[in-house]
Amino acid sequence: MHELTSYLQRAGFIPSVLLVLLCYGLLRAARASMWRIALLSFPGTAAHEAAHFLVGWLLRARPLSLSVWPQADGRGWRLGSVSFAHIGLLNGAWVALAPLLLLPLAWVGLVDVLLPLWTARQWGWWVLGGYLTATALFAALPSWQDLKLGRRSLLFYTLIGAGIGVLYTQR
Numbered sequence: 001m002h003e004l005t006s007y008l009q010r011a012g013f014i015p016s017v018l019l020v021l022l023c024y025g026l027l028r029a030a031r032a033s034m035w036r037i038a039l040l041s042f043p044g045t046a047a048h049e050a051a052h053f054l055v056g057w058l059l060r061a062r063p064l065s066l067s068v069w070p071q072a073d074g075r076g077w078r079l080g081s082v083s084f085a086h087i088g089l090l091n092g093a094w095v096a097l098a099p100l101l102l103l104p105l106a107w108v109g110l111v112d113v114l115l116p117l118w119t120a121r122q123w124g125w126w127v128l129g130g131y132l133t134a135t136a137l138f139a140a141l142p143s144w145q146d147l148k149l150g151r152r153s154l155l156f157y158t159l160i161g162a163g164i165g166v167l168y169t170q171r
Contacts, residue, residue, distance in 0.1 A: 007111065012118025016110055016130065023134030034077045038070040041079065043132055044139030048099045049080040052146070055098035056084050059091035078145070087149060093157050096150025102140035109133030 007013050027044075030036045038045070046068045056063045062085035071078050087095060110133055117126040147154065 010115055012115045016114035016118055016126075019114070019127065019130035020106075020110060020134045020137065023131045024137055027134060027138045034070060038077075038079055041135055041138055042068065044102075044135030044137075045080045047102055047105070047136055048139035049082050051098040051101050052082040052095055055101070056082065056087075056091070056095045059094055060086065061088075061091050061095050062086045081145075087153075089153050089156050092150035092153030094150075094153075096142055096146045096154065099140050099142050099146070102136045106133050106136040106140060109136060 027037070027041055030040050049066055049068055053063045053066050055061075064083045064085050066080075066082050068080040071081070084095065109129060113129045114126060114133065117129055
């Protein structure tokens with residue numbers, strides 16, 4: 001709690017949070033137009049797909065292709081995609097949840113980029129940094145397609161966690 005209070009007291013923290021939230025809201029509003037959201041969320045889409053690719057590569061899911069170009073699918077539009085040769089029980093959950101790694105990146109953007117830019121009164125860079133931080137935040141949630149891809153593995157790890165919880169509470 002003390003650490004949060006220290007951030008709240010830092011120069012530019014509240015304005016920077018508000019900037020990121022404003023940019024995030026604009027990204028949400030842009031979802032009404034596929035091309036508008038594809039263009040505005042491009043940095044986040046690239047980071048989202050890169051997270052899947054990197055975690056998949058590290059966990060030997062064997063990434064086959066990476067795309068950040070919008071594509072029509074049966075239900076609408078997909079902003080990006082990564083395909084894998086070997087999504088299994090052990091690696092599927094981690095590959096599916098890989099975009100969550102963008103949350104610490106968004107925090108670093110807020111604290112280590114936006115606050116120094118605010119202090120230095122570099123307003124143009126501050127706004128750009130706020131936009132990029134918002135795109136990382138916007139892209140941090142796994143999509144339904146991501147969760148569908150890793151559903152067996154997610155269930156596997158959920159059952160293991162539940163089993164450990166039951167064993168722990170019976171002690």
